[in-house]
Amino acid sequence: MNTTEGRVPTSPASPGGARVRIFDTTLRDGEQSPGCSMSPQQKLVMARALDELGVDVIETGFPASSQSDREAAAMIAKELRRPTLCVLSRCLPTDIEASVRALEGAANPRLHLFLSTSPLHREHKLRMSKQQVLDSIAASVAQARALVDDVEFSAEDGIRTERDFLAEACAAAIVNGAGTINVPDTLGYTTPQEIRALFEFLIGTVPGARGVIFSAHCHNDLGMAVANSLAAIEGGARQVECTVNGIGERAGNCAMEELVMALKVRNAWFEADTGIDTQRLLPASQLLTRLIGMPVQRNKAIVGANAFAHESGIHQHGMLRHRGTYEIMRPEDVGWPDSQMVLGRHSGRAAVAHRLRALGYALEDEQLDRVFADFKALCEQQRVIDDGDLEALMHGTDAYEGGRGQGFRLASMTVSDRGQRASAQVELSDPDGKRVSESALGDGPVDALFAALASATGVNLTLESYQVHSVGIGADARGEANLSVRCDDDDGRAYEGTTYEGRGTSRDIIEASALAWLDIANRVLRARRHADADMVAA
Structure with missing residues (x-):
C-alpha cells in the first residue's frame, strides 16, 4: 500500500x-x-x-x-x-x-x-x-x-x-x-x-x-x-x-x-x-x-459542551489512568479549561472516589461503598451530581427531598402576562421551613418568574440558555425545563462566574422552569455554606 x-x-x-x-x-x-x-x-x-x-x-x-x-x-x-x-x-x-x-x-x-x-x-x-x-x-x-x-x-x-x-x-x-x-x-x-x-x-x-x-x-x-x-x-x-x-x-x-x-x-x-x-x-x-442567539448542540465537535465531557465509568476510569485513552486533543488547546468528569448514573466508583479526593475526602473502602450507594440512589432522581451534592452526601445530609437537597422549595406561584409587562408572585419554603413571598415584573412570564425567585432566594443568575420540551406522550406527558446559567454573585466567593445547569419537570412548563431555577439556586446556596464553613475553619 x-x-x-x-x-x-x-x-x-x-x-x-x-x-x-x-x-x-x-x-x-x-x-x-x-x-x-x-x-x-x-x-x-x-x-x-x-x-x-x-x-x-x-x-x-x-x-x-x-x-x-x-x-x-x-x-x-x-x-x-x-x-x-x-x-x-x-x-x-x-x-x-x-x-x-x-x-x-x-x-x-x-x-x-x-x-x-x-x-x-x-x-x-x-x-x-x-x-x-x-x-x-x-x-x-x-x-x-x-x-x-x-x-x-x-x-x-x-x-x-x-x-x-x-x-x-x-x-x-x-x-x-x-x-x-x-x-x-x-x-x-x-x-x-x-x-x-x-x-x-x-x-x-x-x-x-x-x-x-x-x-x-x-x-x-x-x-x-x-x-x-x-x-x-x-x-x-x-x-x-x-x-x-x-x-x-x-x-x-x-x-x-x-x-x-x-x-x-x-x-x-x-x-x-x-x-x-x-x-x-x-x-x-x-x-x-x-x-x-443560536445555541451550539452539546455534542458538537470541539466547541460543544460535551466535547470533552466523560460520564461513562469505563471512559472515566481510562481518563484517570491516561487522558489519551479517550481524548485525541487537549481541551486547553481549543479554549476549554479542562476535561469534565460528569458524575451521573453511568459513572463508576473510581470517578466518584477521584472527585471526592479532589474535594479533600480520603475514604476507606467501606466508607466509599456507602457514599457510592447513596450516589447511585441520587442519580435516579437527577441527571448530574455536582460537588455540592457530593458534599451533602459526605456530611450525611438526609434532607434530600426529591433528590434536590435541602433548600428552598416552591410552595405556590402566580404568573400573569397582561398589559405591557408580565408579573410573577412566588411563595417559597426556605431551608428553615419559613415562608418567603416575593413578586417581580419582567419582559415575559419566565423573565418575571426568575426575577421573583432571585428576590426570594438572594441568588443572582444570568441565563445562558433556556429550553423546554415534552417528556412522554399523550395525557401522561410532562414538561421539562433545562437551564444553563452563570452565577453572578459579587461578593468575591470562589463560585463567582461558575456555570450551572438545572432541570425541572412538571405538567406545567412555567412550574417546571421554576423548579429548574430552584435546582440551581439551592446548589449555589450549598456552595456558599461550604465556602463559609471553610473560611471559619481556616
Whole structure:
C-alpha cells in the first residue's frame, strides 16, 4: 500500500504545501442563516474576535444587498488592519462599484465576485449561454481588477458544473486578473473523493492555475462539509471558506473549528496547518452564540459542551489512568479549561472516589461503598451530581427531598402576562421551613418568574440558555425545563462566574422552569455554606 496516498501535494502556489488560508464567511454566508442576522455593531464585535483568532480573510458582507452590510463593511475596514477584508459582489458593474466603495479605507481589500456556472443555474437562474457566462466573468473580473489588486472569483454551483466548462470559467477569471479561484459546493452535494479529484483536475489543467490560490467553499447538506473541505486540501486547495460553529445557508457551512483542529491533530497525515490561534476557538464560538442567539448542540465537535465531557465509568476510569485513552486533543488547546468528569448514573466508583479526593475526602473502602450507594440512589432522581451534592452526601445530609437537597422549595406561584409587562408572585419554603413571598415584573412570564425567585432566594443568575420540551406522550406527558446559567454573585466567593445547569419537570412548563431555577439556586446556596464553613475553619 502506498502510505503517501492522500497526502497534500506540494504546489508552487503554496511552497511546501503546508499553509492553508482560512477565509471566514461568518459575517456574510453565516449571517444568511435564518434568524442569524447581525447589526453592523455586532458584526464589528465578531470581526474583532476573528482578527484575534488569526483568520486570514474575513468576508464582511454583501454591500449591494443592504445598507446594513455597507455600514458593517465600512466600520470593519476602518478598524481592522491585519487581515484581508473581503466583500461579495455579483458580476454586475453597479454591484462592483458599490462593493469597491464599501472597501474604501481597508488596509488589505479583496473583491469577491461570483457567477453561476452549472447547467441548471445557467438555464433557470441566469438564462445565459455558456459564452455569455464566460464573457461576463471576463468583463467583471477585469473591471474589478482595475479597481482592486486582490480579486477572487467563485463559480457558484461549481461542483455540478461540467468539468471542461468549469475549467474554461476558471481560466477566464485567471487571465483577467483573479488571484483566488473558489470552487463552491453550493448545495452540499459532493463527496470527498469527487471534490479531491476535481481540484486535482483543475489545478493540473487550467492555464495559469499554478500561479493562483484555489479555494473550497463547502456546504453541509449531506453532513460532509468538513470532510469535503479536507479532501479539497488533499487535492491542492490552499484556502478554505468556513464559518464559526458552521452556521450558514440551510444546513450550514464547513465549521472552522472542526477543520482547523482536524489539520492540527492529523498534521502528520495532511502535512498542512493554519495560522489560527486554536485557544481562541471556544471564546469565538461562545461570542457568536451570544450575538445571534443560536445555541451550539452539546455534542458538537470541539466547541460543544460535551466535547470533552466523560460520564461513562469505563471512559472515566481510562481518563484517570491516561487522558489519551479517550481524548485525541487537549481541551486547553481549543479554549476549554479542562476535561469534565460528569458524575451521573453511568459513572463508576473510581470517578466518584477521584472527585471526592479532589474535594479533600480520603475514604476507606467501606466508607466509599456507602457514599457510592447513596450516589447511585441520587442519580435516579437527577441527571448530574455536582460537588455540592457530593458534599451533602459526605456530611450525611438526609434532607434530600426529591433528590434536590435541602433548600428552598416552591410552595405556590402566580404568573400573569397582561398589559405591557408580565408579573410573577412566588411563595417559597426556605431551608428553615419559613415562608418567603416575593413578586417581580419582567419582559415575559419566565423573565418575571426568575426575577421573583432571585428576590426570594438572594441568588443572582444570568441565563445562558433556556429550553423546554415534552417528556412522554399523550395525557401522561410532562414538561421539562433545562437551564444553563452563570452565577453572578459579587461578593468575591470562589463560585463567582461558575456555570450551572438545572432541570425541572412538571405538567406545567412555567412550574417546571421554576423548579429548574430552584435546582440551581439551592446548589449555589450549598456552595456558599461550604465556602463559609471553610473560611471559619481556616
